[in-house]
Amino acid sequence: MKSRFHVLLSVAAAATLASPAWAQSAVTMYGLLDVSVGSTQAPGGTATKGVDSGKMTTSYFGLKGSEDLGSGLKAIFAIESFMRADTGSAGRFEADPFWARNAYVGLESDVGTVTLGRNTTPLFVNTLIFNAFGDSFGFSPSIRHYFTSGTTTGDTGWSDSVKYSSPRFGGASFTAHVAAGEGNGGRNTGLSGLYFGGGLGLSAAWQKVEKGATVADTKTWQLGGSYDFKAVKLFAQVGKVDNTSTNNDYKITGLGASAPLGAGKALLQWGQIKPKTGAKRSTLTVGYDYNLSKRTDLYAVYMNDKITGLSGGKNYSLGVRHRF
Numbered sequence: 001m002k003s004r005f006h007v008l009l010s011v012a013a014a015a016t017l018a019s020p021a022w023a024q025s026a027v028t029m030y031g032l033l034d035v036s037v038g039s040t041q042a043p044g045g046t047a048t049k050g051v052d053s054g055k056m057t058t059s060y061f062g063l064k065g066s067e068d069l070g071s072g073l074k075a076i077f078a079i080e081s082f083m084r085a086d087t088g089s090a091g092r093f094e095a096d097p098f099w100a101r102n103a104y105v106g107l108e109s110d111v112g113t114v115t116l117g118r119n120t121t122p123l124f125v126n127t128l129i130f131n132a133f134g135d136s137f138g139f140s141p142s143i144r145h146y147f148t149s150g151t152t153t154g155d156t157g158w159s160d161s162v163k164y165s166s167p168r169f170g171g172a173s174f175t176a177h178v179a180a181g182e183g184n185g186g187r188n189t190g191l192s193g194l195y196f197g198g199g200l201g202l203s204a205a206w207q208k209v210e211k212g213a214t215v216a217d218t219k220t221w222q223l224g225g226s227y228d229f230k231a232v233k234l235f236a237q238v239g240k241v242d243n244t245s246t247n248n249d250y251k252i253t254g255l256g257a258s259a260p261l262g263a264g265k266a267l268l269q270w271g272q273i274k275p276k277t278g279a280k281r282s283t284l285t286v287g288y289d290y291n292l293s294k295r296t297d298l299y300a301v302y303m304n305d306k307i308t309g310l311s312g313g314k315n316y317s318l319g320v321r322h323r324f
Contacts, residue, residue, distance in 0.1 A: 105117060154212070279310075
């Protein structure tokens with residue numbers, strides 16, 4: 001019986017190794033942890049000192065995989081979850097879906113990639129590329145002004161969506177994204193284009209949000225650009241959000257720079273919101289990001305966030321990020 005059991009195991013192992021699906025499939029676990037100590041203060045508010053997660057990059061983990069289907073076609077998937085590493089809690093906030101970052105399955109070929117499920121929006125991707133602080137919800141004026149200041153609606157990822165990402169044509173590519181309304185107020189639509197050539201980067205993004213009976217309807221457009229002079233990289237963004245539910249609109253501007261310094265980069269970003277109705281908001285952030293390795297960095301950041309009529313919010317953090 002024992003020898004027969006060993007034979008069966010050997011046969012099963014050989015069959016597994018010979019299987020085209022297993023031989024041509026790959027699954028990867030990955031993620032990022034970002035934890036810092038510092039002080040957080042909203043304009044007109046009081047300062048709170050403590051330990052925070054995700055000030056420079058929202059902490060997350062995920063699984064992604066692909067299967068080679070032959071003739072240049074691949075099946076792909078990704079499931080990714082945000083987390084608050086300072087407390088060990090799941091999500092960006094208590095009501096956040098567990099797989100809120102991405103949760104999709106799709107097909108990839110030389111004519112582009114189509115994914116179905118929950119997908120990150122093109123507007124969010126363009127916003128993070130063309131500012132010095134990337135996707136920092138804690139310190140990037142661009143990210144904060146578009147996604148946490150009551151301007152754009154609809155979150156940075158859309159559920160029930162189909163997303164197409166083109167291959168690169170020279171230095172150009174484009175993305176189209178639609179989230180089905182499913183009887184919940186209407187659908188969301190997003191389009192974007194990117195160009196990279198030499199040191200030049202250019203972007204254009206547009207989105208319309210109607211999904212969600214309690215979510216305000218908004219239309220957003222954004223233009224972005226960057227140029228890398230090697231000694232310094234410059235960033236610029238301009239955009240507008242029209243809130244058709246409240247009949248208000250917001251003009252958003254951003255300027256930034258990053259410069260290599262030692263084993264890291266010095267960072268500077270300024271941004272402003274000018275609403276048709278309401279107070280103007282201006283945010284200035286400076287920082288230094290020091291690379292300990294390809295996967296681990298230390299950062300020190302200071303931000304002054306000002307809304308007309310209120311005292312400025314002074315924020316600072318000393319933190320560490322690790323990618324795995």
